[in-house]
Amino acid sequence: MQFSTTSTTQPAPAALREQALHHPRIGTVFTDHMVTIQWTAENGWHDARVRPREPFSLDPASAVLHYGQEIFEGMKAYGQPDGSVALFRPEENARRFNASASRMSMPTIPESVFVDAIEQLLRMDGAWVPKGAGTSLYLRPFMFATESFLGVRPATQFTFCVIASPAGAYFKGGAKPIAVWVSERYTRAARGGTGAAKCGGNYAAGLTAQAEAIRNDCDQVVFLDAAEGRWIEELGGMNVFFVVDGVLVTPSLGTILPGITRDSIIGLAKRRGVRVEEKPYSFDEWREDAATGRLTEAFACGTAAVIAAIGKVRFDGGEFTIPAGPLTDALRDELVGIQRGVVADELNWTWRVK
Numbered sequence: 001m002q003f004s005t006t007s008t009t010q011p012a013p014a015a016l017r018e019q020a021l022h023h024p025r026i027g028t029v030f031t032d033h034m035v036t037i038q039w040t041a042e043n044g045w046h047d048a049r050v051r052p053r054e055p056f057s058l059d060p061a062s063a064v065l066h067y068g069q070e071i072f073e074g075m076k077a078y079g080q081p082d083g084s085v086a087l088f089r090p091e092e093n094a095r096r097f098n099a100s101a102s103r104m105s106m107p108t109i110p111e112s113v114f115v116d117a118i119e120q121l122l123r124m125d126g127a128w129v130p131k132g133a134g135t136s137l138y139l140r141p142f143m144f145a146t147e148s149f150l151g152v153r154p155a156t157q158f159t160f161c162v163i164a165s166p167a168g169a170y171f172k173g174g175a176k177p178i179a180v181w182v183s184e185r186y187t188r189a190a191r192g193g194t195g196a197a198k199c200g201g202n203y204a205a206g207l208t209a210q211a212e213a214i215r216n217d218c219d220q221v222v223f224l225d226a227a228e229g230r231w232i233e234e235l236g237g238m239n240v241f242f243v244v245d246g247v248l249v250t251p252s253l254g255t256i257l258p259g260i261t262r263d264s265i266i267g268l269a270k271r272r273g274v275r276v277e278e279k280p281y282s283f284d285e286w287r288e289d290a291a292t293g294r295l296t297e298a299f300a301c302g303t304a305a306v307i308a309a310i311g312k313v314r315f316d317g318g319e320f321t322i323p324a325g326p327l328t329d330a331l332r333d334e335l336v337g338i339q340r341g342v343v344a345d346e347l348n349w350t351w352r353v354k
């Protein structure tokens, strides 16, 4: 696919960009450009453009505003020691984007076009990749239904877009252990639902639970399964791992989001000779294992936060704490090292942007 390229005539003032690069706050300041590609049932994908970032003009009847056909991805571009920029397993994001698209009755996009769109934006906005420790350029590819109609059926027009924002550490406390709230009132996903799709609607439905977590002085909410209210699923936007008797345990795929960080951690742990079990793990077991000391570590993971140790677990009627642990730290150091080009990338996970 050929991209037409138009540079902005009004780039952000250098002082504002420098401020954003030195004190990045993910999702607050955006780069100068964006990529858009249009899709129609008639013409498929067409009109690929790298262009100045600007608001969309949307008809009030645009399908996304009424029926929520919207999906997204989250990935990062990392500055490398030699000054180049690298992506981490971008073809996995492309694959997952298409899995989300299929689930939401939206068109899939060739994986090569998805990755090319990101590289095009990085070539244009390369000066926006921050260089400090723990920083990166967060990339947000997304797609939404633009067709103007009211009626329940898949739309026939969509816009694919990529925007970018300099990112620092995800949680206010930096690498400090986080506190999580186990919601026994709200659920995130049910069997046959959209739990495995990265769609905006999942997040909208989770906001009330996240607010409950904040009210209880926690950083994030932990969701339990919808059928029995018993099995741990994941956090609002992160997967979760437990170290029990030295085994790394994580909930099986199905109704959870198949995280690329999750998959990478499973791979790295196995290479270290750590036993990994993807299996149902209940909130009761979590509490019990923490009390008996069989549980030695727990952490949340995702692109935005990488790996965050869970230090405290609160729920209606109680709380317990979990010590910090060596496996969490070792896996974080190795994963971050690969992403930043300071640990050998033996699994070929990094993708140099040309």
Ligand SMILES: *Cc1c(COP(=O)(O)O)cnc(C)c1O
Pocket: 074, 198, 234, 235, 236, 237, 238, 239, 257, 258, 259, 260, 261, 262, 301, 302, 303, 304
């Ligand atoms: C994006 C996301 C994750 C993490 O996925 P990564 O590919 O590791 O960034 C986990 N859970 C939910 C609900 C998500 O939306």
